[in-house]
Amino acid sequence: MTPKQNLRPNTNPTIFDWMSLVALFPIFLTKWSLAFFFANYQPLHWRQKCALTFLRTQRTTFPTPLLRWLVRRVSTGATIKAYCNKNNISHRAIILPVSSTELHPDILPPAVLHVLTLGKIEPETRPGTAPTLLYFHGGGFVNPLRSPHMPFILSCGNAAQAKQIIIVEYSLAPEHPYPAQLVQCVASVSFLLSESSGLAIPAGDIILAGDSAGGTLVGSIKQGQQFQAAVMISPFVRLHKDSMDAPGGSYQMNEKRDYLTRRQVDDFGEAWKGDEKEIWANLCGVEASEEVWKAVFQGKGGNKLVKKVLITVGTAEVFLDDCRLFSGEMYVNAQTVVAGHERNKDMEWLQNLGKGERILVECEGEAHVQPVLDTALGYRDGIMTRAVMAWLKTW
Structure with a gap:
């Protein structure tokens, strides 16, 4: 311990x-x-x-x-507002109705939706309706969105030729332990789909995306309607101590390669208080979890969450084993694409990204949520960054 x-x-x-x-x-x-x-x-x-x-x-x-x-x-909302003001991006904040969470605001305040309007999409480059990118940020449910997230989120929206990006500002642990964040995000999605929101965005026009803890939220959203796509970047999908203690596992193998360590994962867990027996917190290994996620991602026994899903993980991540497990046949049943650092832009792995409904990209040598780090430093040639952008351009 x-x-x-x-x-x-x-x-x-x-x-x-x-x-x-x-x-x-x-x-x-x-x-x-x-x-x-x-x-x-x-x-x-x-x-x-x-x-x-x-x-x-x-x-x-x-x-x-x-x-x-x-x-x-600095709160999530303050970071988004400051970034948009600095970069002349149209931004407005929508506070969800208190009734949307069915909880008193003293217990759980309503989430805030930050709507960023992007440039005009030309019909010849985006046939049909331009999508909306709905983003759930990472931070272990404890930290707010930080400014390095913003260039990456904007790049995702531009790659998908989205008409707008909506970032969910949810409450943080330990003041509001999990599943407060999930309750707020589900309420946010329901609000966006409803006529009363003034937005009434069809589920089929929404791309769900999130990194780390935000990737957990993406996988946990189920509304009975099918969304256009989902992007889960280095998702936090498993709480089991067995995966952390496994000899030769990724927690041990990558302890000195990733910047996220076992100790930090423990610290986050102590704050957000995820329950290992609760499937919406611990996506892998819980009783009946296989049945639930096969229905959500493979459409077995129910409607699929999304038409297509992309999961990315770096081979230097402590989460590598867990992401492989979640992406495997028992859950998502994703096709694995192994991506190296060759500089050829037409390399085979990039060409294969759009060929399957469910894709796991393992990125050689890269760490947790590598694209956020890369785009914050103006580096656009990282494996995970290229994979996410290339996949989003297929929409």
């Missing part, structure tokens, strides 16, 4: 915390520089190595409670 950390999300840092931050900063710079030059992250691009070593060094140098406070000091 790893030591528990006090997350203290709403407690301001003390003077001793700030002194610790200042004192540790030179150590951080030294460790980061050494890690960047000597860490073995082949075959990644230098910008990818820069991001990975930065995050690993940051998380192993500074106290977790202080990092958590720094991350949470």
Whole structure:
């Protein structure tokens, strides 16, 4: 067992915390520089190595409670608004009716939908109705959306030639433990489908997308209607301790390759309090889970959630084994595409992305939610980034 950390999300840092931050900063710079030059992250691009070593060094140098406070000091809504204002993107926020969650706002406040209007889509480039990209951000249900997410989300919308992007701002744990986030996201989807929303978007025009914990939410949305597509980027699909402790498993094999570690996964779990016996939190291994997910993704015994689904995972991720399990025959039954770092833009794996209804792309050497890191640094040639963008362009 790893030591528990006090997350203290709403407690301001003390003077001793700030002194610790200042004192540790030179150590951080030294460790980061050494890690960047000597860490073995082949075959990644230098910008990818820069991001990975930065995050690993940051998380192993500074106290977790202080990092958590720094991350949470700006809300999801404030981040989205600031980014849109800076980049001249049309944005409006819609607060869901309190009745949408059937809970009192003191228990669970309504979610907020952030609607970003994209440029005009030319009919000759997008036949039919342009889709809406509905995005659920990651962060372990504990952290808000951060500014590095925004370039990636915008790139996804542009690749799909979406007319708009809607980002769900949900409440965070530990103040609102799971499944509060799922309740809000399901309510958000129901609201968007309804006439009373003023949007009334048909399910067939919606692409569901999410990273990490947001990928969990994508898989858990079921409305009795079929959505156009789903993108699950490095989804958090399994809580079982068995997968974390398995000898030679990805949690052990990739402990020093991924910036997300077993200890951090434990910290997130302590905050959001997901139940290993609850299928909507623990997507794999729960009794009757095979039956549920075969119906959701394969259409066996019920309507499929989406027409097509893309799941991506890096071979350097601690979640690698879990994503393989969830994508396998017992659940999603996805076709596996193994993607390498060759620079040929017409490589075979890219050409195969649009050929199946359910695709798992395993990205050589890449880490957790790699496209968010890549696009934040202006790098567009990462495997996972190219896979997601190429797949979205098929719509």
